[in-house]
Amino acid sequence: MKNPDDERGETSRDQHTEVVMSEWQHFGDPLPERPADSVISELELRLLPLDMIVQWRRCGIVSDMLAEFFSYNFRNREPARQTLSFAINELLENVVKFPPDKREPVRVHVSDYGDVLRIWTLNRAESRQRVALEHSLLRIVSQDAEQLFLEQIEHGAKQGATTSGLGLITVKKDYQARLAARIRPLEHVEQFEVMAFIELDAEALERE
Amino acid sequence: MRFRVSVAESRADILRCQYFIAEIYNREFGIMFSEDIYDLDARVEPYPHRYLMGTVDGELVAAVGLYLTQTYIERYGGVTDADILEQLEKAGVAHRYAPGIKREPTKLVVKRGWEHYGLGRRICYAAHSRAFLEGSDPRPTLVVTCAKLSILRHIFTGQPPDHDPKRIRTRFLKPFPFYEVHAQYRSATDPMETRLIIPSLDIPAPIFEQTLPFEVTLDEKP
Numbered sequence: 001m002k003n004p005d006d007e008r009g010e011t012s013r014d015q016h017t018e019v020v021m022s023e024w025q026h027f028g029d030p031l032p033e034r035p036a037d038s039v040i041s042e043l044e045l046r047l048l049p050l051d052m053i054v055q056w057r058r059c060g061i062v063s064d065m066l067a068e069f070f071s072y073n074f075r076n077r078e079p080a081r082q083t084l085s086f087a088i089n090e091l092l093e094n095v096v097k098f099p100p101d102k103r104e105p106v107r108v109h110v111s112d113y114g115d116v117l118r119i120w121t122l123n124r125a126e127s128r129q130r131v132a133l134e135h136s137l138l139r140i141v142s143q144d145a146e147q148l149f150l151e152q153i154e155h156g157a158k159q160g161a162t163t164s165g166l167g168l169i170t171v172k173k174d175y176q177a178r179l180a181a182r183i184r185p186l187e188h189v190e191q192f193e194v195m196a197f198i199e200l201d202a203e204a205l206e207r208e
Numbered sequence: 209m210r211f212r213v214s215v216a217e218s219r220a221d222i223l224r225c226q227y228f229i230a231e232i233y234n235r236e237f238g239i240m241f242s243e244d245i246y247d248l249d250a251r252v253e254p255y256p257h258r259y260l261m262g263t264v265d266g267e268l269v270a271a272v273g274l275y276l277t278q279t280y281i282e283r284y285g286g287v288t289d290a291d292i293l294e295q296l297e298k299a300g301v302a303h304r305y306a307p308g309i310k311r312e313p314t315k316l317v318v319k320r321g322w323e324h325y326g327l328g329r330r331i332c333y334a335a336h337s338r339a340f341l342e343g344s345d346p347r348p349t350l351v352v353t354c355a356k357l358s359i360l361r362h363i364f365t366g367q368p369p370d371h372d373p374k375r376i377r378t379r380f381l382k383p384f385p386f387y388e389v390h391a392q393y394r395s396a397t398d399p400m401e402t403r404l405i406i407p408s409l410d411i412p413a414p415i416f417e418q419t420l421p422f423e424v425t426l427d428e429k430p
Contacts, residue, residue, distance in 0.1 A: 056242040
């Protein structure tokens with residue numbers, strides 16, 4: 001499976017990136033490749049995780065802004081805005097928490113293909129976060145979302161804490177989202193580059 | 209090498225302190241910060257209201273914050289004004305202090321590579337000066353604190369006769385409840401506690417009357 005940059009037919013920015021592209025491993029729901037010219041609308045942000053750590057509310061602000069931007073592609077804007085904001089925030093909070101160096105930029109990207117919207121994030125992660133992400137994705141895509149949702153609430157209640165991990169399950173359960181990740185090792189450091197994806201049907205986004 | 213301790217007053221200095229504290233707290237404990245949403249279970253903590261910064265040649269190497277209202281021990285530690293009043297009465301100073309007027313030094317951090325100069329205790333003690341605690345508010349204030357036992361022992365001292373007269377003393381208030389956010393900080397053998405400090409009885413005068421800013425000489429880096 002290719003990087004979304006490749007799907008758009010863009011030339012990789014440097015040779016190193018191009019060489020390592022072949023090493024991406026895909027986890028989670030299958031994401032079909034999309035022709036380079038099929039993107040109708042897109043927006044990408046480059047962020048410093050530290051800015052979010054310093055003011056956590058910024059995750060919500062950025063998610064709301066991106067969602068508002070893309071909601072104008074829908075006739076039924078409000079439900080689309082709310083769902084998009086929720087989905088973007090799920091990926092954004094993870095892309096901020098995972099990188100070992102909070103001063104290294106991460107990317108948040110949204111593409112509207114008309115029939116689907118694809119949200120992806122790109123960041124570096126250490127081995128334990130890669131394993132946690134793989135494990136979590138495997139669990140979410142292989143089990144019944146309703147059942148998983150209940151299990152997660154029960155688990156949270158037992159722990160006496162708010163339930164983390166509910167967000168992605170909710171996106172899957174309520175909006176039939178496809179969840180995936182592509183991971184590749186980085187050379188010379190014991191770290192990985194991680195792309196996390198949520199793909200949503202436009203129809204599901206407009207549903208009240 | 210001169211270590212300068214000053215109150216962060218400009219917008220730039222306050223931002224520097226916030227980024228400095230947030231980066232270290234996130235790296236060490238996985239904590240995020242916010243000024244408008246707090247949720248300990250989600251690891252989002254409130255910012256202090258005031259900051260003290262420690263610099264060497266302009267480089268920020270240590271910082272500590274201060275909660276002026278809604279202290280951590282009240283918000284999350286279950287400590288009430290009645291608990292504090294009980295301690296004040298026991299110490300015979302209930303007429304001099306109001307339990308509601310209290311400050312809490314918090315979020316003490318030292319930059320990596322600067323751990324062995326005693327900067328933590330120096331800047332923490334500066335945070336117990338009248339100048340930092342009271343600011344322009346003339347009312348006598350109490351000081352509360354919460355930390356794990358090892359930190360309390362490292363920075364403060366016990367009650368007489370088991371105490372060092374040059375150090376700040378603390379009075380036990382309550383064990384601090386367990387929150388997931390502190391899982392990487394506390395342990396069963398090193399639990400967290402809340403403590404009370406009565407300035408007129410517990411803070412040695414040279415510390416309480418320390419003016420700000422001030423500078424001290426540090427040994428050169430080995």
